[in-house]
Amino acid sequence: MALEILSKYDRQIIFLVVLILTFMPAFYPIGLPLPQYFLTNKVYDAINSLKPGDLVLISFDFAPGVWVELGIAMKDIMQHLFIKRARIVIIAFDPNGPALAHRVLNEIDLKGAVYGKDYVVLGYIPGFEAGMAAFVSNPKMFTVDYYGNPTADMPIMNAFNTIGDFKMYIFACYTWVDPWMRQFSGKIDIIIGVLSADIVPQVMPYINTGQLYSLIRGSRGAAEYEQLLGIKGEATAFMDAASLTVSLGVILTIVANYGYLKKKLGGRR
Amino acid sequence: MSEVITPLIVGTLTLMAWSLLYRENVFYRIAEVLMVGFGMGYTLYISLSTLNRVWFQPLLSGKWWLIIPAILGLLLYTIYSRRYMFLSRWAMAAIAGAGSGYAVSRAIPVMIIGQIEGLAVKFSELSALDLANHIIATIACIGTVAYFTFTKEHKGWFGGLTRIGRWSMMLAFGSTFGATLYANQIFTIERAAFLAKYPQNLLLIIAVLFIVYDLFIRKKR
Known part of the structure; x- marks a missing residue:
């Protein structure tokens, strides 16, 4: 009976319910519990174990359209890196990457870090996988940084000669991670992916083999990371609505499959 | 003033895009066209500025050999001429060859051997x-x-x-x-x-x- 009622109405009813569940927590936060994922803890512990001055390579490989999934997570992670006083080298294999890195640096507390000494934004490397291979074989390929400053005068550029000098590599992307794994796996000890939640299931084989040390799964991972950092950031604010709408998705999937099976079995009889 | 105007413009555009959920309408069409237009403009700017940084400026500073990839890139456009379209295959061959070389050489140790190694574990551990x-x-x-x-x-x-x-x-x-x-x-x-x-x-x-x-x-x- 309920199924017949549901099938009578337009899908706009579903849109409306999703919109209500999306907006409701924005006006009235519920504060639903947020269990920690073990891989988020692993990222936190790895960054927490860094010593001041350790070199970390970061690549921003996503477009502004997925800022909410990856940008917020990168903000939280980079904030942690600056707290730990790691030295950070930022590159990008997406043309939008350097601008997004610039935005992150503007929105976090740099803890007194000095540009050129403690961190640098080197810029975009074209060619995607060919660019990755070129950077891995020669990380000092940049003669000027993203802002046009000569890199030869920067103390941080003298801190590394080969890719193996980096203690950790963190990349943020929203596509299959195969190119990053192909070019960086085995070259840097700890590789961490900040990934859009939809590609996480496909990445698990790399986690199981240890080729990818750990990952942050989009905004959900960012919210978990904010809990570990003890801050109530942007990602935490979205989690009530995320839990409600995903629960609705699960309920609708079960109802639709129940209806489908019922119809199929009824037809057979 | 911009603290009020900017969010209002952004909010209006968001709602114009969402209006498709109700039904097809002119506001959605305007938002769609603006999105495509701004996206293309931004991509063009990024492409040209990157080309300037990684190719044109180094070329002016004396790295004359950078003219070779530029010629290969321009050859891609010969695909629009029936007479000279065979030249575009040279550029395509260079792109595909380099891409495959970088990918395949690393795919074997990482995606095949590395994954098989991951399956081979000591059960006792x-x-x-x-x-x-x-x-x-x-x-x-x-x-x-x-x-x-x-x-x-x-x-x-x-x-x-x-x-x-x-x-x-x-x-x-x-x-x-x-x-x-x-x-x-x-x-x-x-x-x-x-x-x-x-x-x-x-x-x-x-x-x-x-x-x-x-x-x-x-x-x-």
């Missing part, structure tokens, strides 16, 4: 749950490979194995679908959180009034 997970993953892996074997008919014990492969893939696709649902939903949630703030929350009232007015007009017709 695993916990009961990890062992169960490992056995399931191994059977699913063999079943999935069997499913894509078309030189043997999927019957008997082999048919059973391919069925395990098919179920494994269905579980994997289901898991990916769930994660995709979540990942896409977060974009709406972020916009909702933005629209819930003042002054852009006033736009929600205007949007509701628009829909009510439209429903009233349509009913009258």
Whole structure:
């Protein structure tokens, strides 16, 4: 009976319910519990174990359209890196990457870090996988940084000669991670992916083999990371609505499959 | 002033794009065209500035050999000429050859040997749950490979194995679908959180009034 009622109405009813569940927590936060994922803890512990001055390579490989999934997570992670006083080298294999890195640096507390000494934004490397291979074989390929400053005068550029000098590599992307794994796996000890939640299931084989040390799964991972950092950031604010709408998705999937099976079995009889 | 105007413009554009959820309308079309236009403009700017930084400036500073990739790049455009289109294949060959070379040489150690190494573990070092997970993953892996074997008919014990492969893939696709649902939903949630703030929350009232007015007009017709 309920199924017949549901099938009578337009899908706009579903849109409306999703919109209500999306907006409701924005006006009235519920504060639903947020269990920690073990891989988020692993990222936190790895960054927490860094010593001041350790070199970390970061690549921003996503477009502004997925800022909410990856940008917020990168903000939280980079904030942690600056707290730990790691030295950070930022590159990008997406043309939008350097601008997004610039935005992150503007929105976090740099803890007194000095540009050129403690961190640098080197810029975009074209060619995607060919660019990755070129950077891995020669990380000092940049003669000027993203802002046009000569890199030869920067103390941080003298801190590394080969890719193996980096203690950790963190990349943020929203596509299959195969190119990053192909070019960086085995070259840097700890590789961490900040990934859009939809590609996480496909990445698990790399986690199981240890080729990818750990990952942050989009905004959900960012919210978990904010809990570990003890801050109530942007990602935490979205989690009530995320839990409600995903629960609705699960309920609708079960109802639709129940209806489908019922119809199929009824037809057979 | 910009603290009020900018969120109002952004909020209006968000609601114009969302208006498609109600029905096809002119506001959605305007938002769509603006999105494509701004996107193309931005991409063009990024492309030209990158070309300037990584090619034109180094070329001016004396790196004359950078003219070679430029010539190869220009050869791609010969595809529009029937007479000279064969030249575009040279450029395509260079791109495909370099890409394959970089990818394939690293795919074997990382994606094949590395993954096989991951399957080969000492059972005595695993916990009961990890062992169960490992056995399931191994059977699913063999079943999935069997499913894509078309030189043997999927019957008997082999048919059973391919069925395990098919179920494994269905579980994997289901898991990916769930994660995709979540990942896409977060974009709406972020916009909702933005629209819930003042002054852009006033736009929600205007949007509701628009829909009510439209429903009233349509009913009258």
